[in-house]
Amino acid sequence: EEEEKKELRAFSQQRKRENLGRGTVRIFPVTITGAICEECGKQIGGGDIAVFASRAGLGACWHPQCFVCSTCRELLVDLIYF
Secondary structure, three states, X not given: OHHXXXXXXXXXXXXXXXXXXXXXXXXXXXXXXXXXXXXXXXXXXXXXXXXXXXXXXXXXEEOHHHOEOOOOXXXXXXXXXX
């Protein structure tokens, strides 16, 4: 039983490292011309608030209201994604 708990903890830690991400909210730099929201396709301008998800790639960003589940379209709680 103790061995199973140890294996479960190891599995959980590996899953968090490899499959779990958390978006970060930052102000899009004013010095950059802007970007296109990954969800709605509209402009995110310099000085606007945007969500960035490192696992989605360097240039990927979303309007905060657009950072949703790709399956059910609900907002992602605490910006956590898989």
